[in-house]
Structure formats: C-alpha cells, structure tokens
Amino acid sequence: MNLREELLRVYEDARSNRSSEENETTDRAAAELFDAGTADRAKAVGDVAPVFSLPSATGETVTLSDLLEDGPVVLSFYRGSWCPYCNLELRALQANIM
Secondary structure, X not given: OOHHHHHHHHHHHHHHOOOHHHXXXXXXXXXXXXXXXXXXXXXXXXXXXXXXXXXXXXXXXXXXXXXXXXXXXXXXXXOOOOOHHHHXXXXXXXXXXX
C-alpha cells in the first residue's frame, strides 16, 4: 500500500468513527481553508524555501543554509505521535531516505 492509499484509509476510518456532526464540522473547516486559498499559497516541490532557523530535537539551533551545505533538505511538519497522518508520512520518509 502506498502513502496515498494509507492516508485515505486513515481518513475513512476516522470519518466512520465520528458522528455526522463531527464530520460536518471537519468538512466545513476544510472547505473554509480551501476557499481561503490556503493550499494555493503552500510551497510546492522545487519552490525555494525562505531562510529560517529552528531549534532541533536536541535544542540546538539549525539553519536551512547550514543544512543545505550537506545536500538536499526534506522539511516535514510533524505535529506529534498522536497524529496518524504525521506518523504515516514520517514512516514513508524514513523508508525512502534510509
């Protein structure tokens, strides 16, 4: 199963375990983001990322420019172990990088 299929499975499982009211709220929030053009403003493959510095998992400051000195950079926004979508993405990245 590829990542897209796994994400769809998790999405469908989540919808089947929520009430219709919860699904309506989620659908409404997603529609608001879509209507606001949020996805249109997101970075795409090949776009140049802005210069930034962030704390690493060990508390050290990491800059994009320093990381790029070692080669290409993959940036993933991992919200936490509670997020099934984030965990699927992380496993897919690990399987393709390591």
